[in-house]
Amino acid sequence: MGRGPCCDKNGLKKGPWTQEEDQKLMDYIQKHGHGSWRTLPKNAGLARCGKSCRLRWTNYLRPDIKRGRFSFEEEETIIQLHSILGNKWSAIAARLPGRTDNEIKNYWNTHIRKRLLRMGIDPVTHSPRLDLLDLSSILGSSIYNPTQLHLSRLLGIDPVVNSELLRLASNILSSQCNNLNLLPQNLQENDQFSNPQIQNQFSSLVQAQQLQNPIQEIPSCTTENTFVSDPQLQAQQLQNPIQEIPSCTAENTLVSDPQLMQANVDQISSNPIDFPGQNVQSDLYQDNGVPCSLDPNFVPILNYGFFNSDQYIVHPSPESSDFQQNHNQNFNFASVLSTPASSPKTLNSLSTHINSSTEDERDSYCSNMLNFEIPDLLDMSDFM
DNA sequence: AAATGTCACAACCGCCGCCAA
DNA sequence: GTTGGCGGCGGTTGTGACATT
Numbered sequence: 133m134g135r136g137p138c139c140d141k142n143g144l145k146k147g148p149w150t151q152e153e154d155q156k157l158m159d160y161i162q163k164h165g166h167g168s169w170r171t172l173p174k175n176a177g178l179a180r181c182g183k184s185c186r187l188r189w190t191n192y193l194r195p196d197i198k199r200g201r202f203s204f205e206e207e208e209t210i211i212q213l214h215s216i217l218g219n220k221w222s223a224i225a226a227r228l229p230g231r232t233d234n235e236i237k238n239y240w241n242t243h244i245r246k247r248l249l250r251m252g253i254d255p256v257t258h259s260p261r262l263d264l265l266d267l268s269s270i271l272g273s274s275i276y277n278p279t280q281l282h283l284s285r286l287l288g289i290d291p292v293v294n295s296e297l298l299r300l301a302s303n304i305l306s307s308q309c310n311n312l313n314l315l316p317q318n319l320q321e322n323d324q325f326s327n328p329q330i331q332n333q334f335s336s337l338v339q340a341q342q343l344q345n346p347i348q349e350i351p352s353c354t355t356e357n358t359f360v361s362d363p364q365l366q367a368q369q370l371q372n373p374i375q376e377i378p379s380c381t382a383e384n385t386l387v388s389d390p391q392l393m394q395a396n397v398d399q400i401s402s403n404p405i406d407f408p409g410q411n412v413q414s415d416l417y418q419d420n421g422v423p424c425s426l427d428p429n430f431v432p433i434l435n436y437g438f439f440n441s442d443q444y445i446v447h448p449s450p451e452s453s454d455f456q457q458n459h460n461q462n463f464n465f466a467s468v469l470s471t472p473a474s475s476p477k478t479l480n481s482l483s484t485h486i487n488s489s490t491e492d493e494r495d496s497y498c499s500n501m502l503n504f505e506i507p508d509l510l511d512m513s514d515f516m
Numbered sequence: 517a518a519a520t521g522t523c524a525c526a527a528c529c530g531c532c533g534c535c536a537a
Numbered sequence: 538g539t540t541g542g543c544g545g546c547g548g549t550t551g552t553g554a555c556a557t558t
Contacts, residue, residue: 148526148552170543186544187527222546237547238525 145179149188153178157185158193191234198230202239210236211244215258 145153160176166189169182178185191197202210206228213224221233221240228236240255248255 146528168543183529183544184527190545191526219547233546234526241548242524 143179144173144181144184146184149192153180154188154193157189161189161193187234191232194232196230197232202231202243206231207239207244210240211248211258214240214244214255218256 149157156176156178160172164175166172166186169186172178172182172185173180176185180188209228210224213227217223219237221237225231225233225236245255248258252260254260
């Protein structure tokens with residue numbers, strides 16, 4: 133038997149709320165609390181259904197709602213959490229004080245999602261879209277005809293890509309990193325690798341390829357990495373403290389198993405973790421940036437090169453020295469853009485706001501997130 | 517200046533899970 | 538075990554504001 137509507141629609145008002153209605157609702161809840169939403173409208177003298185009242189209160193009138201544009205840290209947190217939680221907007225909102233699930237959902241759909249798509253990142257899986265970044269075919273054709281190479285544009289790297297480098301990268305990739313010990317030999321055989329620029333190009337190629345097929349294609353990582361696709365690995369990982377998840381870069385960390393994703397959801401839900409912008413005490417974190425309160429089972433997640441490799445989705449506040457150090461290594465907030473934590477926005481459902489930072493600036497931020505680092509796996513310094 | 521297109525966001529809709537009777 | 542009420546959640550829509558032609 134299906135359920136009927138939550139209330140009798142007849143005579144009940146829909147659409148935008150008036151100031152008078154808002155005032156009535158606020159006055160009533162401040163006096164009596166919301167109690168039963170079903171009976172609230174009648175008691176408060178509102179011609180609305182309870183559900184409408186609840187939404188208006190939780191999404192707009194609640195006094196602790198933070199209005200205005202999302203800060204950089206908030207946006208970063210949303211992306212990180214979304215990569216673990218998926219479209220669990222309420223769970224994400226629980227980690228962002230003052231933000232509602234509806235607001236986050238809207239912001240995701242209208243800003244972040246579009247930007248990720250523009251960057252060639254699948255907003256669902258948070259991995260590069262294979263249809264846009266089929267490196268195998270690109271590399272394959274480029275090796276024989278380097279002039280056709282558009283990879284550099286895709287990756288945003290220097291357009292001058294040495295064909296010899298491509299051949300070498302292709303050879304290495306074709307062996308799927310099965311024997312990374314051969315790398316030094318291969319590299320040493322090629323004088324090109326004395327050039328740091330070439331090294332960066334090479335590592336970008338390898339990293340991009342790893343991002344394409346992260347689970348299948350990095351066998352040498354299996355005992356260390358944090359991809360979770362195998363039940364045994366999951367069990368193993370659940371037994372290992374987070375400190376023992378070492379060298380595979382966080383960029384490579386994808387959670388492909390729904391159960392583990394749920395475990396993360398539970399972990400986050402049950403174990404409050406502070407996020408940037410929340411005035412986190414730095415002593416809540418260990419030396420490696422992992423919060424002391426964080427359950428060891430918690431799985432670090434994909435990032436876009438924004439975080440250092442040994443960082444996880446939680447990091448200390450910007451005030452902490454660890455945070456500064458880790459981020460200064462490869463990313464500088466101030467150098468990318470300065471976004472006010474919140475811009476003025478009137479308390480009116482029909483109002484709009486003035487963008488204080490442009491989409492281009494945010495794009496710049498995201499492109500920085502895609503600046504691949506040389507993974508620990510391929511530490512070029514060893515070959516110098 | 518008007519028409520049209522696009523964007524952003526508040527609000528609604530329908531489904532789901534929990535819980536009490 | 539079943540049923541119905543309720544709150545909550547995620548997806549979608551409607552509409553005003555702004556940008557472009």
